[in-house]
Amino acid sequence: MGVSVEPLLDAGVHVMAEKPACAHPDRFERLAQAAERRGVHLMMAFAQRREPVKIDARRIIAGGGIGSLYAVQASP
Numbered sequence: 001m002g003v004s005v006e007p008l009l010d011a012g013v014h015v016m017a018e019k020p021a022c023a024h025p026d027r028f029e030r031l032a033q034a035a036e037r038r039g040v041h042l043m044m045a046f047a048q049r050r051e052p053v054k055i056d057a058r059r060i061i062a063g064g065g066i067g068s069l070y071a072v073q074a075s076p
Contacts, residue, residue, distance in 0.1 A: 009034040009042060016043040 005022075008015050009031065022028050028044075035042035048054065061069055 005031055005042075006034055009038055009040055012038050012040055014041040016041075016045065018045045 005015050005017055015035070022031060031042060060066060
């Protein structure tokens with residue numbers, strides 16, 4: 001279970017979240033307003049896991065198509 005972002009913002013903590021902190025746009029607006037109200041930064045880093053090339057890479061790796069995986073570096 002992840003940490004809820006809103007209490008951190010309300011406590012005056014800057015937040016950079018790699019995983020989506022919310023699933024609905026209305027919820028994100030509430031988080032943005034909380035950050036604005038407290039004067040802190042809110043950054044959402046979306047990993048783009050739904051891109052077809054990334055889904056295919058995951059399938060190949062999970063299927064053992066390239067052997068043991070020890071590290072990954074990806075560039076656009």
